[in-house]
Amino acid sequence: MPRSVNHVASRAKRKRILKLTRGYFGARKNVWTVAKNTWEKGLTYAYRDRKNKKRTFRALWIQRINAAARMEGMSYSVLMGKLAQAGIEINRKVLADLALNNPDAFKAIVAKVK
Numbered sequence: 001m002p003r004s005v006n007h008v009a010s011r012a013k014r015k016r017i018l019k020l021t022r023g024y025f026g027a028r029k030n031v032w033t034v035a036k037n038t039w040e041k042g043l044t045y046a047y048r049d050r051k052n053k054k055r056t057f058r059a060l061w062i063q064r065i066n067a068a069a070r071m072e073g074m075s076y077s078v079l080m081g082k083l084a085q086a087g088i089e090i091n092r093k094v095l096a097d098l099a100l101n102n103p104d105a106f107k108a109i110v111a112k113v114k
Contacts, residue, residue, distance in 0.1 A: 014032055017032075017035060017036055017039055018030065018032070018035055020039055021035040021038060021039050024038060057093075058092065060096070061092040061093055061095070061096035062076060062092060062096075064096040064099050064100055065079065065080075065092060065095050065096050065099055067099070068099030068100075068103070068106055069099075069110065072106075072107060072110045074110060074114075079110065079113065082113035082114075083109075083113055085113075086112065086113045088109065088112070088113065090109070095109075
C-alpha cells in the first residue's frame with residue numbers, strides 16, 4: 001500500500017511562508033528552506049527590536065530634555081532630581097514633548113523647580 005502524504009496541507013504551509021517572504025532578495029524569497037529560515041530569523045529580530053525600541057525612545061527623550069534643560073541653565077540630572085524633590089510626577093515622554101513643541105510650558109516647569 002502506498003504511503004499517504006497530505007500534500008495539500010504541506011503545500012499550503014509552504015505557500016503561506018513564501019508569500020510572507022515576498023520582496024526579500026535572491027533565494028530568500030523563493031527557495032523554501034532559505035525563505036523559512038529567513039522568516040523565522042525575522043521573527044526573532046522583530047521580538048528583540050520591540051524591546052530595543054523602548055530603550056531607543058527613552059534615550060531620545062533624555063537627550064531632548066537635556067538639551068532644553070541646558071538652555072535654561074540646568075543639566076538633565078539636576079532637573080530630574082529637582083522634579084522628584086518638588087513632587088512633580090511627569091514622565092520623560094511628556095517632558096520631551098513639551099521641550100520640543102511647547103517651550104513656554106517647559107520653561108514654566110523649570111522655573112517651578114528652581
